[in-house]
Amino acid sequence: METSRKEKKTNGWIHLDPRTKLLILVLFSVVVMIDVVDGPALIIRIIMTFIPVFLVCLEGKIHIGARFTVLYILGMWLQSYTQKHIDGVVGMFLLFLCYMIMQFAPTIIMVWYCISTTRISEFMAAMNRLHTPQGLAISIAVMMRFFPTLGEEYRYVRDAMRMRGIQFGGGKVSRMITYRMIPLLFSTISIGDELSAAAVTRGLGAPTRRTNVCEIGFHKKDFVIAIVMFVLTIFYVYFSLQKGNVIL
Numbered sequence: 001m002e003t004s005r006k007e008k009k010t011n012g013w014i015h016l017d018p019r020t021k022l023l024i025l026v027l028f029s030v031v032v033m034i035d036v037v038d039g040p041a042l043i044i045r046i047i048m049t050f051i052p053v054f055l056v057c058l059e060g061k062i063h064i065g066a067r068f069t070v071l072y073i074l075g076m077w078l079q080s081y082t083q084k085h086i087d088g089v090v091g092m093f094l095l096f097l098c099y100m101i102m103q104f105a106p107t108i109i110m111v112w113y114c115i116s117t118t119r120i121s122e123f124m125a126a127m128n129r130l131h132t133p134q135g136l137a138i139s140i141a142v143m144m145r146f147f148p149t150l151g152e153e154y155r156y157v158r159d160a161m162r163m164r165g166i167q168f169g170g171g172k173v174s175r176m177i178t179y180r181m182i183p184l185l186f187s188t189i190s191i192g193d194e195l196s197a198a199a200v201t202r203g204l205g206a207p208t209r210r211t212n213v214c215e216i217g218f219h220k221k222d223f224v225i226a227i228v229m230f231v232l233t234i235f236y237v238y239f240s241l242q243k244g245n246v247i248l
Contacts, residue, residue, distance in 0.1 A: 014058040018126035020222040021114045024052070027233045028107045034240045035103065041239040048232050049106040051225075052113045059117045068109050075101035115144050121214040129216070142195045149195070153187045154180075 031048060034041075049072060057065040079098035082091050120141050127137035161179050 014055070014221055015117070016055070016225065017216050017218055017222050018114075018118050018123050019130065019216075020218070020226050021110075021118060022126070023226055024229050025107070025110050025114060027229050028052075028110045030233055031236060032104055032107050034237065039239060041236055044232055044236045044239065045106070048229070048236065049109065051229065052106070052109045055225075056109070056113050056117075059113075061116070064112075064116075068105070071101065072105050075105070115147060118144070119214065120145060122216055125214055125216050142192075145195050146191060149191050150184075150188060153191065154184055157183050157187070 028048070031045060050069070053065045053068050056068070075098045078094060079102065082094040082098065086094060123141055123144065124137060127140075157180055164179075
């Protein structure tokens with residue numbers, strides 16, 4: 001039987017249920033499958049893109065939301081400028097780069113939001129409520145911890161190399177690649193083994209049903225955001241198909 005008690009409150013102003021985040025992520029997966037360049041669908045796509053940015057800011061990570069906003073606006077401006085003024089191979093490369101940013105930015109932002117604002121205990125509790133197979137739930141949980149840990153490890157390697165004067169410029173690019181990438185690759189293997197051992201130690205693979213000490217549940221904010229995203233997705237698909245856009 002699942003037990004629960006209130007965990008320490010998050011620093012943000014709003015904290016969604018993990019199942020709401022997964023639903024929004026699924027909706028964004030539908031959005032990125034349809035390519036739009038103009039019309040009402042593009043406006044809806046931009047609005048949907050900034051919803052996870054807004055949620056990130058409400059979680060107290062305003063600087064991260066600002067970075068995503070600047071990146072997205074810069075991608076839009078560069079795409080428009082390249083189409084009008086830059087031709088040739090350079091123009092094709094810049095358009096491809098802008099296309100990747102514009103096309104996949106909504107999902108990238110939402111994935112980052114889900115990983116950075118969801119505790120593993122909350123995620124596992126949500127998976128238990130959804131009766132998800134343990135193998136799938138454990139794999140996703142390990143992956144959710146892997147990328148933040150890998151980013152932290154990269155910062156450690158970067159600081160160590162900076163202290164030794166190994167960085168971009170000064171004819172040391174090859175040394176930078178060697179001294180940063182190789183330690184990071186070995187750290188990746190170590191991180192994977194450690195996270196797998198931690199999952200087994202916590203009994204994630206046990207045949208019995210796992211208990212949870214975190215409190216999850218749907219609240220008004222979950223229903224409001226889920227309904228808004230669902231309605232926007234329906235309108236996005238409708239306007240896209242009406243204009244003749246194809247699914248990728």
